Amino acid sequence: MSTRREPGVSVTARLLRVFEAFTAEQPRLTLSEIARRVGLPLATAHRMIDELVRWGALERDDDARYHIGLRLWEVGALAPRGLGVRERAMPFLEDLYEATHQNVQLAVRDGVEALYVERLSGRGAVKVISRVGGRLPLHATGVGLALLAFAPADVQEQVLAGPLRAFTRKTVTSAHELRRVLATVRLEGVVIIEGGVDLDALSVAAPIFDRTDQVAAALSIVIPASEPPAPYTPVVRAAARGVSRALGAPRALRRPT
Structure with missing residues (x-):
């Protein structure tokens, strides 16, 4: 997928794509894997993921891989x-x-x-x-x-x-x-x-x-x-x-x- 910014794609849409990058088969991803799947420049993906980690939507493992965080599960449980x-x-x-x-x-x-x-x-x-x-x-x-x-x-x-x-x-x-x-x-x-x-x-x-x-x-x-x-x-x-x-x-x- 191209890493160029797509015109008309909102920040919210890009955030949602980050979550969609994770699957049952691949629940843990590196920063570069997320950036590639979402179609974002590495620096942009890094800033976005840092914000998600601080909020608790993503968590970072000791081996620098990311997975869905408990805060997102907590919010989802309210559905x-x-x-x-x-x-x-x-x-x-x-x-x-x-x-x-x-x-x-x-x-x-x-x-x-x-x-x-x-x-x-x-x-x-x-x-x-x-x-x-x-x-x-x-x-x-x-x-x-x-x-x-x-x-x-x-x-x-x-x-x-x-x-x-x-x-x-x-x-x-x-x-x-x-x-x-x-x-x-x-x-x-x-x-x-x-x-x-x-x-x-x-x-x-x-x-x-x-x-x-x-x-x-x-x-x-x-x-x-x-x-x-x-x-x-x-x-x-x-x-x-x-x-x-x-x-x-x-x-x-x-x-x-």
Whole structure:
């Protein structure tokens, strides 16, 4: 990327690019790596990073590499859409984990991606690629499909228009098939997806609703693909209904039919 200053790009935009330079694969970067990724002269990047370090948004290791600082995490934790749902959901997530010792996850929708805000995982649970703070496309995961099924129509159409990335041979990549899956989720209130992002894993997920009866989040259990999902379906559905009730969702306050 060029290090020349881009006309019309604000200081705020450059600051945000600094944060975007860090990834799960490369959470620690040198000054020159940040400058190159952001497209800034080294001296400009140095001044900007120094300010971020003083504020606490970045921290510097002993080997002169930088990583995201605790102050940024502290501010991010105030985001109401993730934090509020997480606080209400935690007792139900913990109950699911204690009952199963499988992967238990909570996600919210951000655009056309599922953003994971909590994950509980047992030592013997099947490995998953999701992580707290990580994102995956809505069409490929259990929580993503639960979120997408009840998302606004324009969001659904945006995802259906593709492209639908294939993680495995079992990922739903057909718009026609995705429409069918979403209709089933809306009808049954739960989604079962095997091998969407990992052939060894199976996800059972359900949507969570807020006080306006709009989808606020989704929770799931991820188990080995060799296990039958039937025993997990009612507990996942019940947990999602419990969180929805805690959030004041009218549909969760009505007696199940």
